[in-house]
Amino acid sequence: xxxxxxxxxxxxxxxxxxxxxxxxxxxxxxxxxxxxxxxxxxxxxxxxxxxxxxxxxxxxxxxxxxxxxxxxxxxxxxxxxxxxxxxxxxxxxxxxxxxxxxxxxxxxxxxx
Amino acid sequence: xxxxxxxxxxxxxxxxxxxxxxxxxxxxxxxxxxxxxxxxxxxxxxxxxxxxxxxxxxxxxxxxxxxxxxxxxxxxxxxxxxxxxxxxxxxxxxxxxxxxxxxxxxxxxx
Numbered sequence: 001x002x003x004x005x006x007x008x009x010x011x012x013x014x015x016x017x018x019x020x021x022x023x024x025x026x027x028x029x030x031x032x033x034x035x036x037x038x039x040x041x042x043x044x045x046x047x048x049x050x051x052x053x054x055x056x057x058x059x060x061x062x063x064x065x066x067x068x069x070x071x072x073x074x075x076x077x078x079x080x081x082x083x084x085x086x087x088x089x090x091x092x093x094x095x096x097x098x099x100x101x102x103x104x105x106x107x108x109x110x111x112x
Numbered sequence: 113x114x115x116x117x118x119x120x121x122x123x124x125x126x127x128x129x130x131x132x133x134x135x136x137x138x139x140x141x142x143x144x145x146x147x148x149x150x151x152x153x154x155x156x157x158x159x160x161x162x163x164x165x166x167x168x169x170x171x172x173x174x175x176x177x178x179x180x181x182x183x184x185x186x187x188x189x190x191x192x193x194x195x196x197x198x199x200x201x202x203x204x205x206x207x208x209x210x211x212x213x214x215x216x217x218x219x220x221x222x
Contacts, residue, residue, distance in 0.1 A: 009152065032209050043213055051209065090154055094209055098143040098162045101171070104154035 002027050004093045006103035013081050014111045021076040021106050023091030032094035033074040035065055036102075039087045047089075050074060061085070086110045115139065118203050118214035124222050125190065125197060133188045133217045135203035143206040144186040148172060148199045149216075155202065161186055190219065197221060 003026045013019050025031060033050040048059025055067040065076045074091060091103040116137045125131045137144065142163050147155040157170030161180040175194025180186055190197045198221050203214040 006154070043215065044211075046210070049209065092211075097168070098160060098206065099157075099168070099170075100145060100160070100206065100211065101157050102147070102155035104152065 002093075002095045002099065002101065004091055004101050004103040006089075006091055006106050008106045009104070010107045010109065012109040012111060015083050016080050019076075019078045019081045019085070019108070021089050021091075021108070023074045023076065023103055025072050025074070025091075025093045027072070027093070027095055029096070030069060031096075033065075033067060034092040034094070035059065035063070035074075035076045036090045036092060037061075037087050038090065038105075044090065047076070081108075081110055083110045083112065116203060116205055116212055116214040118201075118217050120217060121215070123217055123219045125219060126222050128192045130189055130191050131197075131219070133190070133201055133203075133219070135186045135188065135214060136184055137186075137205045137212070138184060139205055139207065139212060140183070141205035141207045141212070142183070144180070145204040145206065145211070146170075146176075146178065146186070146188045147202045147204065149202055150199050158188065158201075 005024045035047040036044040038044045047063050048057050050057050050067045058064050063078050067074050088105045088107045090105045094100045119134045145160045146158040149155050156172050159178045161167040177189045201217045204211045
């Protein structure tokens with residue numbers, strides 16, 4: 001069955017430290033892949049997306065993500081986290097026939 | 113202004129009552145979606161529609177129904193069969209793999 005998994009419910013990092021948020025999917029083909037961010041009380045903002053081509057994609061706010069076909073993963077990274085990055089992050093996957101699903105989300109806390 | 117309009121912003125349901133959440137878009141998008149957002153569970157897909165007069169169940173369709181009689185409109189009915197309807201409901205449309213979200217409806221049970 002098609003599914004999206006974000007294994008980490010909550011992650012805490014220190015400001016200035018690096019960040020990696022995990023996302024795995026289950027699908028028989030390569031889907032389109034996305035990362036969204038949602039700050040408290042705000043709507044979802046698209047950080048980046050992967051359709052095809054270069055497996056390392058750059059997004060807004062200094063984020064990047066790498067698609068690894070062999071691992072069915074699309075992990076989000078940032079070299080140096082800022083306090084303003086504290087939010088909830090959602091991985092999303094577009095399967096065939098416009099089926100679009102989200103992971104359960106990872107809540108990021110940034111320590112001063 | 114083009115966009116997605118969800119109404120009402122807040123909605124209360126009594127036991128045994130059906131309620132309908134409105135979602136209207138003037139973006140001329142074919143694909144539309146309903147998601148339910150609960151803390152710690154992310155956005156779960158209820159129903160989606162690729163085109164007028166067509167819709168498919170998502171992961172949690174039980175207790176919900178939809179219609180797509182017009183391209184612009186994709187209303188969601190929360191039926192009395194949905195025993196735990198309290199949640200934040202988001203409607204979205206999609207074009208070129210980009211999702212456009214409404215501002216959401218918070219549904220609570222009285």
